Amino acid sequence: MAAGPDAVRDETVEVWDSRLRLHVKVAGDGPPLLFFHPLSGLAWGPLLDRLAERHTVYAPEHPGTSPGDPQAIREVQTYWELLLIYTELAGKLGLERPVAIGQSFGGMVAADLAASFPRLFSALVLLSPLGLWRDDAPIPLMEMVSGPPSGVPNYLYAHPGSEAARAAQALPADPAQQAKAIAQATWNVGCTTKFAWPIADHGLGRRLHRVSVPTLVVWGREDALVPVAYAKEFGSRIAGSRVEVLDDCGHVVPVDQPERSWTAISRFLAG
Amino acid sequence: MKVSLFEQVPYRYLPEGFENQHSSVVTAPYDVVEPARMTESLFSAYAELMHGARAGFDGVCVTEHGQSAYDISPNPNLLASAVAYATQAEGLDVTITVLGRSLGKTREPLKIAEEYALLDCVSGGRLIAGFPVGLSYDANLNASLPAVETRERYREHRELILKAWSEPRPFPWNGRFEKYGQVNIWPRPVQQPHPPIWIPGTGSSGTLRDILQQDYVFVYLSWDGPKLTGRQVFDRYWELADELGRDRNPYRLAFLQVVAVSETDERAEREYARHLEAHYRSGLGAIPHTAMAVPGYAEPAAIEGMLRSTGPAGMLSRMKTATYAEIVDSQVAIVGSPATVADQIEAFVREFRIGNLLVMLQNGSMPRDLTEKNISLFAAEVLPRLRPVWDAEGWDNHWWPRAAAIEGAV
Numbered sequence: 001m002a003a004g005p006d007a008v009r010d011e012t013v014e015v016w017d018s019r020l021r022l023h024v025k026v027a028g029d030g031p032p033l034l035f036f037h038p039l040s041g042l043a044w045g046p047l048l049d050r051l052a053e054r055h056t057v058y059a060p061e062h063p064g065t066s067p068g069d070p071q072a073i074r075e076v077q078t079y080w081e082l083l084l085i086y087t088e089l090a091g092k093l094g095l096e097r098p099v100a101i102g103q104s105f106g107g108m109v110a111a112d113l114a115a116s117f118p119r120l121f122s123a124l125v126l127l128s129p130l131g132l133w134r135d136d137a138p139i140p141l142m143e144m145v146s147g148p149p150s151g152v153p154n155y156l157y158a159h160p161g162s163e164a165a166r167a168a169q170a171l172p173a174d175p176a177q178q179a180k181a182i183a184q185a186t187w188n189v190g191c192t193t194k195f196a197w198p199i200a201d202h203g204l205g206r207r208l209h210r211v212s213v214p215t216l217v218v219w220g221r222e223d224a225l226v227p228v229a230y231a232k233e234f235g236s237r238i239a240g241s242r243v244e245v246l247d248d249c250g251h252v253v254p255v256d257q258p259e260r261s262w263t264a265i266s267r268f269l270a271g
Numbered sequence: 272m273k274v275s276l277f278e279q280v281p282y283r284y285l286p287e288g289f290e291n292q293h294s295s296v297v298t299a300p301y302d303v304v305e306p307a308r309m310t311e312s313l314f315s316a317y318a319e320l321m322h323g324a325r326a327g328f329d330g331v332c333v334t335e336h337g338q339s340a341y342d343i344s345p346n347p348n349l350l351a352s353a354v355a356y357a358t359q360a361e362g363l364d365v366t367i368t369v370l371g372r373s374l375g376k377t378r379e380p381l382k383i384a385e386e387y388a389l390l391d392c393v394s395g396g397r398l399i400a401g402f403p404v405g406l407s408y409d410a411n412l413n414a415s416l417p418a419v420e421t422r423e424r425y426r427e428h429r430e431l432i433l434k435a436w437s438e439p440r441p442f443p444w445n446g447r448f449e450k451y452g453q454v455n456i457w458p459r460p461v462q463q464p465h466p467p468i469w470i471p472g473t474g475s476s477g478t479l480r481d482i483l484q485q486d487y488v489f490v491y492l493s494w495d496g497p498k499l500t501g502r503q504v505f506d507r508y509w510e511l512a513d514e515l516g517r518d519r520n521p522y523r524l525a526f527l528q529v530v531a532v533s534e535t536d537e538r539a540e541r542e543y544a545r546h547l548e549a550h551y552r553s554g555l556g557a558i559p560h561t562a563m564a565v566p567g568y569a570e571p572a573a574i575e576g577m578l579r580s581t582g583p584a585g586m587l588s589r590m591k592t593a594t595y596a597e598i599v600d601s602q603v604a605i606v607g608s609p610a611t612v613a614d615q616i617e618a619f620v621r622e623f624r625i626g627n628l629l630v631m632l633q634n635g636s637m638p639r640d641l642t643e644k645n646i647s648l649f650a651a652e653v654l655p656r657l658r659p660v661w662d663a664e665g666w667d668n669h670w671w672p673r674a675a676a677i678e679g680a681v
Contacts, residue, residue, distance in 0.1 A: 064419075070570060070572075073419055074423070142412065145566055146411070146559075146561055146562055146565050148559065178578075179574075179575045179578035179579045180575055182574065182575075182578060183571040183572070183575040183578065186574055187566065187567070189567070190419045190565075190567020190568070191567065193418070193419075193566065193567065194418075194420065195417075197411075197416075197417040197418075198415035
């Protein structure tokens with residue numbers, strides 16, 4: 001049974017010497033799984049529903065991205081503090097070696113936690129993560145974030161006009177709700193890019209060899225934000241990792257290829 | 272009333288239709304530039320500032336913008352330094368306002384403390400120090416600093432600069448963004464504890480409150496003209512002043528106005544219309560809206576407010592296709608004979624209680640001879656009408672340099 005949105009509950013966890021109250025969406029039952037969301041914030045979707053069928057999914061909201069608490073981002077001064085805060089969160093939640101899944105920005109965070117704290121997780125899944133940089137494969141993060149909103153889908157989806165892509169970008173029709181949603185989404189990107197600006201390279205490439213848990217890397221071949229060349233970069237730096245490159249798939253893997261990405265993830269988690 | 276000549280440094284030969292193909296900032300392609308014409312554009316700006324200083328303006332004023340075609344002034348202190356020296360050498364008691372080095376953008380705040388101090392010394396204490404946050408495109412794209420940190424950097428840098436100016440002994444600075452073992456800058460400002468501080472802004476309540484609390488001057492660089500957005504910002508400013516126990520001294524407020532003056536209204540239109548259109552279309556009109564607020568620069572409540580705003584829409588969103596008629600009707604630029612121009616300016620200055628007026632007299636493609644005519648006519652026939660506007664109320668301008676300016680002149 002899919003958990004469904006009704007079964008998702010909110011928890012708040014006090015961390016960082018009580019200066020931060022992290023909001024965590026929780027659903028499902030089974031071994032723990034931590035999900036780290038992408039640049040735009042947490043949007044609970046079909047992937048998390050499916051994961052919640054076999055795991056207890058914990059999806060923290062990046063500080064500042066929780067509605068009503070925008071200033072929380074001020075309490076996280078550096079990227080290093082962000083990583084430490086997540087280790088505190090895992091401890092407070094009492095998670096024993098959870099699986100970690102990270103998407104895009106969240107993929108960088110998950111990968112760095114696995115590299116920095118090799119015994120934190122039991123397995124790692126990276127969906128087109130940020131975190132590395134190659135001069136011959138520039139990542140147009142600044143161009144996307146500072147460009148017109150109408151251009152954003154071109155960076156994110158293999159087929160920006162597809163129904164799935166449009167649904168993922170949909171805004172409320174009511175003007176007041178729409179303004180609120182745009183303001184929140186814009187601020188969310190401000191909060192995540194604080195640690196990815198202008199180039200999301202905190203030296204992760206020099207630490208990735210420390211990742212010592214089973215790792216799956218999933219990438220879209222048509223990724224227009226983080227080029228597929230980075231799939232190999234992650235794969236070659238993490239010993240024993242498995243890399244799956246999906247055809248006809250852009251940056252947002254779970255939206256562009258929901259079935260094939262789910263097959264890859266579920267097989268990996270089962271195996 | 273104090274009236275200063277405000278000058279930006281555009282490349283004056285942008286090709287026709289530039290705004291339809293390019294952004295005027297960040298990614299503006301340099302291959303549209305002819306080197307000789309760049310030299311001429313830059314040289315003209317220096318020359319026009321000096322022309323204004325000699326023509327009798329109370330001050331001259333420059334701004335900072337990086338990677339920009341409409342204001343090629345990556346460090347306004349370079350311009351200000353030349354003017355500080357030349358006016359000192361000629362014995363011209365003209366205030367130099369730098370509006371200024373961006374405190375939210377800089378990676379070297381102590382350089383700003385040193386540069387401003389040097390300007391104040393060379394000019395014999397004629398500096399007004401501008402402390403702008405910096406535009407989002409400049410701080411967050413050009414300098415590539417995280418947008419959400421812009422204002423935190425600004426606050427730390429301002430505190431550090433003020434301390435560096437006034438602390439007699441070397442001191443360590445353990446800031447969040449800056450760490451220094453021994454801060455001990457040379458020189459220090461002639462004006463102690465510091466030169467007058469002016470803060471340009473777009474009028475957010477947080478900025479206005481901060482300015483009034485610190486007893487600085489608010490400089491409204493609206494570009495929208497006094498008609499469209501003036502009332503909401505200025506009324507709020509004076510209401511906040513009442514609330515915070517500050518007087519309604521008009522010298523607490525500075526305003527920038529674009530002006531083009533000629534012998535008659537008809538002649539003014541004939542001479543200036545095309546330059547004004549080109550200026551707004553290829554300059555401000557060609558800055559992508561998204562570059563003015565990179566995500567994180569504005570807080571969610573502010574973004575929501577902008578999206579739901581029902582107030583009068585400013586011209587800013589329509590600059591790319593601005594026509595001469597729109598520019599003049601909205602008072603984005605005030606154009607005409609000396610009498611026409613003086614009437615319009617005097618009316619809004621009195622209405623909004625503006626004690627420090629900045630006038631921008633060069634725009635876009637406007638050549639040097641026409642600009643110098645604009646400067647001369649304004650100084651001779653408009654300025655004398657504006658200068659006494661506040662005399663009857665008898666206010667002191669505490670935010671204007673007081674040092675014996677000419678001391679030590681060559």
